[in-house]
Amino acid sequence: MTAPMPGRHHIVFALVENKAGVLARVAGLFSRRGFNIYSLAVAPTDDERFSRITIVVDVESAPLEQIVRQLDKLVNVVEIAELAPEDATERELLLTTVRATPTERGQVIQLVGVFEGTIVDVGLDAMTIMLAGPPSKIDDFEALMKPFGIMQLQRTGRVALPKLVRRATRLRALPEIEQYEGGGV
Amino acid sequence: MRMTGAQALIKSLEMKDVEVIFGLPGGAILPVYDPILDSSIRHILVRHEQGAGHMAEGYAHVTGRPGVAMVTSGPGATNIVTPLADAAMDSIPIVVITGQVPTGAIGTDAFQECPITGVTMDITKHNWLITDAQDIPRVIAEAFKVATTGRPGPVLVDLPKDISNAQMEWYWPDDSELDLPGYHPATTGDPQAVLEAARLVLAARRPVIYAGGGILKARASEELKELAERTGIPVVTTLMARGSFPDSHPLALGMPGMHGNYTAVTAMQRSDLLLALGSRFDDRVTGKVGAFAPDAKVVHVDVDPAELGKVRRADVQIAGDARNVIVELLEALSSLGLGSSARRAGGSSTTAAESSLGRCDWSRAEAAPDSQAASRPDLKPWHAQIREWQEKFPLSYNQEEGGALKPQFVVETLRDMTPDDTIVAAGVGQHQMWASQFWKFDYPNTWVNSGGAGTMGFAVPAAIGAKVGRPEKMVWAIDGDGCFQMTAQELVTASAERIPVKIAILNNAYLGMVRQWQELFYEERYSEVYLSPDLPDYVKWAEAMGAVGMRVDSAEEVAPAIEKANGIDDRPVVIDFRTDAFEKVYPMVPAGASNDDIIVGPTEGEGGR
Numbered sequence: 051m052t053a054p055m056p057g058r059h060h061i062v063f064a065l066v067e068n069k070a071g072v073l074a075r076v077a078g079l080f081s082r083r084g085f086n087i088y089s090l091a092v093a094p095t096d097d098e099r100f101s102r103i104t105i106v107v108d109v110e111s112a113p114l115e116q117i118v119r120q121l122d123k124l125v126n127v128v129e130i131a132e133l134a135p136e137d138a139t140e141r142e143l144l145l146t147t148v149r150a151t152p153t154e155r156g157q158v159i160q161l162v163g164v165f166e167g168t169i170v171d172v173g174l175d176a177m178t179i180m181l182a183g184p185p186s187k188i189d190d191f192e193a194l195m196k197p198f199g200i201m202q203l204q205r206t207g208r209v210a211l212p213k214l215v216r217r218a219t220r221l222r223a224l225p226e227i228e229q230y231e232g233g234g235v
Numbered sequence: 236m237r238m239t240g241a242q243a244l245i246k247s248l249e250m251k252d253v254e255v256i257f258g259l260p261g262g263a264i265l266p267v268y269d270p271i272l273d274s275s276i277r278h279i280l281v282r283h284e285q286g287a288g289h290m291a292e293g294y295a296h297v298t299g300r301p302g303v304a305m306v307t308s309g310p311g312a313t314n315i316v317t318p319l320a321d322a323a324m325d326s327i328p329i330v331v332i333t334g335q336v337p338t339g340a341i342g343t344d345a346f347q348e349c350p351i352t353g354v355t356m357d358i359t360k361h362n363w364l365i366t367d368a369q370d371i372p373r374v375i376a377e378a379f380k381v382a383t384t385g386r387p388g389p390v391l392v393d394l395p396k397d398i399s400n401a402q403m404e405w406y407w408p409d410d411s412e413l414d415l416p417g418y419h420p421a422t423t424g425d426p427q428a429v430l431e432a433a434r435l436v437l438a439a440r441r442p443v444i445y446a447g448g449g450i451l452k453a454r455a456s457e458e459l460k461e462l463a464e465r466t467g468i469p470v471v472t473t474l475m476a477r478g479s480f481p482d483s484h485p486l487a488l489g490m491p492g493m494h495g496n497y498t499a500v501t502a503m504q505r506s507d508l509l510l511a512l513g514s515r516f517d518d519r520v521t522g523k524v525g526a527f528a529p530d531a532k533v534v535h536v537d538v539d540p541a542e543l544g545k546v547r548r549a550d551v552q553i554a555g556d557a558r559n560v561i562v563e564l565l566e567a568l569s570s571l572g573l574g575s576s577a578r579r580a581g582g583s584s585t586t587a588a589e590s591s592l593g594r595c596d597w598s599r600a601e602a603a604p605d606s607q608a609a610s611r612p613d614l615k616p617w618h619a620q621i622r623e624w625q626e627k628f629p630l631s632y633n634q635e636e637g638g639a640l641k642p643q644f645v646v647e648t649l650r651d652m653t654p655d656d657t658i659v660a661a662g663v664g665q666h667q668m669w670a671s672q673f674w675k676f677d678y679p680n681t682w683v684n685s686g687g688a689g690t691m692g693f694a695v696p697a698a699i700g701a702k703v704g705r706p707e708k709m710v711w712a713i714d715g716d717g718c719f720q721m722t723a724q725e726l727v728t729a730s731a732e733r734i735p736v737k738i739a740i741l742n743n744a745y746l747g748m749v750r751q752w753q754e755l756f757y758e759e760r761y762s763e764v765y766l767s768p769d770l771p772d773y774v775k776w777a778e779a780m781g782a783v784g785m786r787v788d789s790a791e792e793v794a795p796a797i798e799k800a801n802g803i804d805d806r807p808v809v810i811d812f813r814t815d816a817f818e819k820v821y822p823m824v825p826a827g828a829s830n831d832d833i834i835v836g837p838t839e840g841e842g843g844r
Contacts, residue, residue, distance in 0.1 A: 078356050124417070125417055126417055
């Protein structure tokens with residue numbers, strides 16, 4: 051995974067069955083077909099039968115249409131939609147432990163304040179900071195923290211939802227999930 | 236009704252009208268083998284699990300029904316990985332049941348444990364690991380549905396031993412009780428797209444129907460014939476589609492691709508419209524994609540939407556079952572004024588086989604006046620061009636009297652001495668190409684081969700599976716000596732089960748196709764391709780396996796040997812045809828080259844060196 055480049059990435063949402071091995075099938079499809087992923091986030095939905103996978107894909111590695119259709123072919127993928135980044139509200143969460151000696155602590159706290167982050171842990175010469183926001187804001191914050199010395203850093207990968215005003219025109223959604231009435235045994 | 240998971244599995248297979256299971260037992264699948272003794276389902280005990288998989292494929296190829304194979308865990312399961320990959324490439328519906336170690340032992344590297352659902356995830360259409368005996372009937376019903384609908388393909392159901400021993404309460408789910416919320420195979424095409432396709436058909440001057448394996452899967456041969464005859468569009472049949480359109484039909488161009496005939500290849504190259512029906516622009520058909528059919532508009536019809544535009548951009552994409560879409564297309568053509576099939580404008584009563592392109596007018600069905608069809612371009616010049624190519628560049632070989640036995644001569648003689656609806660199975664390599672080129676396929680589901688995966692050793696077990704599925708038909712395998720050595724042991728199965736398949740080995744003592752490439756592209760530096768004509772002794776080997784063995788060295792011995800083989804119906808027959816090792820498959824488009832660079836024969840281009 052590398053950083054997404056403007057114009058090259060696209061967001062694909064897949065509603066998948068909450069069954070063993072589904073994530074492996076999705077990830078396996080990407081590696082088998084040579085599709086590149088920038089980030090991938092999985093989370094349960096309000097319906098326990100399903101999970102939502104948000105994938106940021108490199109549309110130069112393969113045409114978006116091909117990626118979406120191959121994914122849709124997986125039996126466990128219930129619904130799929132894709133969204134251009136400009137039509138999406140994207141958010142990402144960052145947790146980072148930054149070196150902050152007593153003399154630098156003030157500067158770090160100040161920057162966290164500017165970015166509306168939260169200091170979640172403080173040690174003698176380090177702090178752990180949480181920051182949520184648009185991916186570009188996270189990138190900026192990460193760059194600003196680098197000079198202090200980033201000891202550990204984790205980003206969640208982006209989650210996204212369509213911007214509401216454009217939903218009707220741009221979200222290519224498949225049949226509504228409510229239509230599903232099968233229940234097995 | 237209470238029963239064990241194992242009993243529920245067999246009962247579920249009975250509910251799916253399974254008539255035969257190809258399999259081999261072992262520890263983890265042991266519980267399931269007990270209720271087989273009480274079942275009406277025939278079990279055929281193979282000698283290697285790969286054989287079970289290919290037999291299931293052969294059965295599916297000729298019957299159109301799913302083939303079923305059952306094997307144990309670990310190596311039993313991994314031995315059937317090749318047939319699964321093969322079936323995935325060729326969209327063959329097979330259902331493979333594997334035993335698994337007990338659920339408590341999964342993940343502990345237990346004896347004969349293999350995570351087969353993980354291994355086969357990418358080469359099955361879908362697979363399941365059952366963790367509750369109560370799920371068995373539902374999962375089996377789902378497995379059959381997924382294998383046989385939409386784009387068919389292989390599925391695998393992994394059944395841990397404790398689950399097959401556990402008690403469950405029997406039920407049989409109806410379709411609405413299946414748990415497949417994400418499975419919606421395409422059925423009919425989008426009417427707007429179909430109408431657009433019909434308009435392109437009526438505007439084309441040099442159209443070609445590019446028929447693929449999807450025609451056979453959709454049982455659309457009759458509809459394809461109606462479409463070709465009504466529109467006068469010539470038809471190429473890919474390696475996977477041989478038999479879907481009769482080779483004896485005047486509009487039949489035969490096989491395109493790397494070893495396709497000149498006319499089929501060139502007609503596609505020069506076409507202005509490719510009507511791709513259930514085909515997928517495989518690299519063996521297109522050659523260099525950028526140079527493939529450069530002037531052609533493309534109408535692409537496939538039941539798998541992911542195939543549309545995957546390789547070649549399509550002007551019209553139609554996701555749907557080939558038969559449904561052809562019927563819709565015929566209706567759309569009617570609406571545009573191209574009425575029902577008028578087989579020839581002259582109204583002569585010659586049969587299709589007697590007439591031929593250029594001699595009669597296939598290009599005009601009854602076009603309604605003032606309709607788009609009435610202003611349709613005349614296809615006669617196109618038909619005349621095609622006929623000229625056919626006459627100028629036929630498939631050819633030269634069987635000299637007293638000379639080395641030519642493999643093509645064997646294929647042609649076999650073709651002429653067997654019933655028209657004989658089922659032919661092939662392995663992979665030169666013999667496969669000669670069989671596809673020189674056989675006349677006039678019936679659907681009579682050609683059984685490994686197209687996409689190119690699995691050597693496919694022929695013998697696939698022929699056995701085919702004979703089990705169609706016992707009333709004559710089944711010949713045309714095999715290579717290299718292929719035969721990979722799976723020949725299944726003839727023991729055939730002898731034991733009285734399955735009288737016939738095997739023609741085109742024995743050129745080489746891995747012939749590799750040898751051909753080394754000759755043409757590696758300056759005749761032959762590396763690891765020589766096999767020896769006598770080792771093994773094929774006649775003795777056949778006899779040791781309970782089959783009749785024969786050996787043929789010369790052209791005049793060919794017919795008598797085939798005649799003798801045709802008369803044997805109580806055991807397998809193997810004929811070792813000693814063929815010319817120097818014979819190469821032509822025409823040939825070198826890998827990665829444009830189809831315009833087709834080499835017609837050994838005296839032309841690189842082949843003449």
